[in-house]
Amino acid sequence: MFFSVIIPVYNRPQEINELLDSLVKQECKQFEVIIVEDGSEVSCKHIVDAFIDQLHIQYFFQDNSGQGFARNFGMKKAKGDYFVLFDSDCVVPSSYFRKLKEAIVSRKLDAHGGPDAAASDFSNFQKAINFSMTSFWTTGGIRGKVVDPKKYQARGYNMGLSKEVFEKTQGFVDANKGEDIELSIRIKDKGYNLELVREAYVYHKRRNDFNSFLKQSYSFGGNRVNVNRYHPGSIKLVHLMPMFFLLALVITVTSSMFCLPLLKLGATVFGLWTIGVFVSSSIHNSSIFVGMISIFTSYGQLLAYGLGLLVQLLKR
Structure with missing residues (x-):
C-alpha cells in the first residue's frame, strides 16, 4: 500500500514545517506528500524546498478556492493507492501510517477518519481548546468519541479515502462548509466502508485565540x-x-x-x-x-x- 498525503495550505508557512518534520519521522515510509498552496499571500514553498531531500514531496500553487477544492486538486495529482488528508496545523505521531495500514487491511476499510489530541508541549490554552473540542462534556461525542466506529463522520483535518473512492465520488463538492462531513455521508451512501480509526490520531495544534475560536x-x-x-x-x-x-x-x-x-x-x-x-x-x-x-x-x-x-x- 502506497499512501499519498494531501495537505492544503493557506498563509500558514510556520505550521507546515512542524507537520513535514513529523512526516520525516514516520516508521512507515511508503508515502508521497503533496502540498497545495491555496492562493496564499505568504508562500510556504521555501519550507517545502527544505524537505525535498527527506520526503517524496511535490508543491503546487493554485488560485484560492477553499480547502475542499484544494484537497481535490491534490488528489488528482496523487499517485498513491490511498489518500490521507491533513490540515497544516497538525503534527503526526511517528506510528501513524503503520497503525493506519494495519487498520485498513484488518478491517477492510475504504475510507477512515481519525481523532485529534493535544501533545504535551501544547500551550495551556491549546490544551483547553483541545479538551473543549474532544470531551464528552461538549461535542466530543461527534468528534472521535463515538461508541460505534462505523457511525463516525470523518473530519478533513485527519481523514483518508482510497483512490477508488475518490474516483467514484469525485471528492469534495463544497469548498469550506462542512465539506468533510458531506463527503463522509456520500461515501457511506455509495456502500463503502468508512470507520473511525482511534489509533490513527494527530496532534491538532490549533493557533486560535479565543475570538477566532468562537468564530x-x-x-x-x-x-x-x-x-x-x-x-x-x-x-x-x-x-x-x-x-x-x-x-x-x-x-x-x-x-x-x-x-x-x-x-x-x-x-x-x-x-x-x-x-x-x-x-x-x-x-x-x-x-x-x-x-x-x-x-x-x-x-x-x-x-x-x-x-x-x-x-x-x-x-x-
Whole structure:
C-alpha cells in the first residue's frame, strides 16, 4: 500500500514545517506528500524546498478556492493507492501510517477518519481548546468519541479515502462548509466502508485565540445546516444539543425576572456541568489551570456552535 498525503495550505508557512518534520519521522515510509498552496499571500514553498531531500514531496500553487477544492486538486495529482488528508496545523505521531495500514487491511476499510489530541508541549490554552473540542462534556461525542466506529463522520483535518473512492465520488463538492462531513455521508451512501480509526490520531495544534475560536465554532454550527442541504435528515438530535444548551442558558438567565424555581434549577444544572468540565479537564491535563481555562472554552464552544446552528436553521 502506497499512501499519498494531501495537505492544503493557506498563509500558514510556520505550521507546515512542524507537520513535514513529523512526516520525516514516520516508521512507515511508503508515502508521497503533496502540498497545495491555496492562493496564499505568504508562500510556504521555501519550507517545502527544505524537505525535498527527506520526503517524496511535490508543491503546487493554485488560485484560492477553499480547502475542499484544494484537497481535490491534490488528489488528482496523487499517485498513491490511498489518500490521507491533513490540515497544516497538525503534527503526526511517528506510528501513524503503520497503525493506519494495519487498520485498513484488518478491517477492510475504504475510507477512515481519525481523532485529534493535544501533545504535551501544547500551550495551556491549546490544551483547553483541545479538551473543549474532544470531551464528552461538549461535542466530543461527534468528534472521535463515538461508541460505534462505523457511525463516525470523518473530519478533513485527519481523514483518508482510497483512490477508488475518490474516483467514484469525485471528492469534495463544497469548498469550506462542512465539506468533510458531506463527503463522509456520500461515501457511506455509495456502500463503502468508512470507520473511525482511534489509533490513527494527530496532534491538532490549533493557533486560535479565543475570538477566532468562537468564530470557528460558530461556523461549525452553521456548516452542519449546510450539510443538511445536500443530505436532508442528516441533522440528528446530538447535533442539536449545543443549540439546546444555548437556549437553556438564555431561559435560565431570563427566568430570574419571572420564575425563581426555574432559575434555581437552571443554576444547579449549569453549576454541576461547570464542575464536571473543570474536574474532568484538570485530571485529563494534570493541571488545575487548564481546567479553569476549559470552563471558558467549553462554554464558548457550545454557545457559539449552538448560535451558528440556530441562525442558519432560521435562515433556511
